[in-house]
Amino acid sequence: MRKEECFYLGKIAKKFSFKGEVLIYLDTDEPELYENLESVFVEHNKHLVPFFIESSSMHKNDFLRVRFEDVNTEEDADALVGNGIYLPLTMLPKLTGNKFYFHEVIGFEIEDKRLGVFGKITSINDSSAQPLFEVLNGEVEILVPMIDQFLVKIDRENKKVIMDLPEGLIEMYL
Numbered sequence: 001m002r003k004e005e006c007f008y009l010g011k012i013a014k015k016f017s018f019k020g021e022v023l024i025y026l027d028t029d030e031p032e033l034y035e036n037l038e039s040v041f042v043e044h045n046k047h048l049v050p051f052f053i054e055s056s057s058m059h060k061n062d063f064l065r066v067r068f069e070d071v072n073t074e075e076d077a078d079a080l081v082g083n084g085i086y087l088p089l090t091m092l093p094k095l096t097g098n099k100f101y102f103h104e105v106i107g108f109e110i111e112d113k114r115l116g117v118f119g120k121i122t123s124i125n126d127s128s129a130q131p132l133f134e135v136l137n138g139e140v141e142i143l144v145p146m147i148d149q150f151l152v153k154i155d156r157e158n159k160k161v162i163m164d165l166p167e168g169l170i171e172m173y174l
Helices: 074-078
Strands: 006-015 022-026 039-044 047-059 063-068 084-088 109-112 116-125 132-137 140-145 151-155 160-163
Touching: 006 039, 006 074, 116 140
Parallel strands: 109 160
Antiparallel strands: 006 022, 006 084, 022 063, 039 047, 039 084, 047 063, 109 116, 116 132, 132 140, 151 160
16 A cells, blocks of 8 residues: 555554553544544555554544554564554545545645636645645745635535635735
């Protein structure tokens, strides 16, 4: 499985018992959706390795207590701590309306109600306090704040994000 075909679910935060159990921090708004997984991919040396789950249960809201097959000792569990956990993109719950996954809108055109189409979304910068669409207009990169009040519609059929942006925001880049 390639990383591009997967989404990041969380990471193995710490070992839980002397029998090899681990606690996985789930980086999601709905951790309970992932309580009964059969398997996950664990990132190890930049490769995704499938691990099968023997048993799992929710632990303190954002953590999943997991016992993997063939991980039976503290040493086995220690080797996994800090590694990322991934699942195939096909396992993401479908979103509708104006809710979207970041990866889903990459490549979509972005349109302002006033200006029309002004570029294509190349990536999303979520490393700042406010996530930003990174939009390419010819050679010019435009950063557009992802604010709910600006978002008019996610048009999946026509691969467009339609926004109502404040006057001057786009013009200052062009």
